[in-house]
Amino acid sequence: MECLFCDIVKGKTPSFKVYEDREFMAVFDIRPANPGHLILFPKRHVVFLSDMSDEEIGKFFSLASKLASLVVKAVEAKGYNLIYSAGAQAGQLTPHVILHIIPRFEGDEVKIFWEPKSVNEKDFERIRERILKFFEGKEEKKKERKEEKKLYKVEPRIPRYW
Ligand SMILES: [Zn+2]
Numbered sequence: 001m002e003c004l005f006c007d008i009v010k011g012k013t014p015s016f017k018v019y020e021d022r023e024f025m026a027v028f029d030i031r032p033a034n035p036g037h038l039i040l041f042p043k044r045h046v047v048f049l050s051d052m053s054d055e056e057i058g059k060f061f062s063l064a065s066k067l068a069s070l071v072v073k074a075v076e077a078k079g080y081n082l083i084y085s086a087g088a089q090a091g092q093l094t095p096h097v098i099l100h101i102i103p104r105f106e107g108d109e110v111k112i113f114w115e116p117k118s119v120n121e122k123d124f125e126r127i128r129e130r131i132l133k134f135f136e137g138k139e140e141k142k143k144e145r146k147e148e149k150k151l152y153k154v155e156p157r158i159p160r161y162w
Pocket of ligand 1: 003004005006007044045046095096
């Protein structure tokens, strides 16, 4: 199986390493959007975030937050974007979880952009209903859910769709 990021971990593909611990590695993107553009990834081969444990995901994003703050200081940026893409339609180019950490500068002309689509409250309602259904996976909980209006109280466990 060929995987660019597994090859980077094994040293088969050269990279400019910035950070490494037992589980994760961060390298400079060789085609950066801006100076300091990092790619953070788990060292074990995982295709989607949903293939990682909650604990792993926690460590991954905690590390992303730290590295982002450090790189912002290092290149004297004004902010940053974290970009994760799941699935080819979303722009995932390699079968390995990667997170882009892109420092941002005033007027840097990096484009992360979409044209807003129109929605109505019925769409929101319908989609929320489906999300909650998948969260809990059980029809008998429907009653409780109607009383439970606040999303953040629902146990977040999203199944894999792709
Ligand atoms: Zn891999």
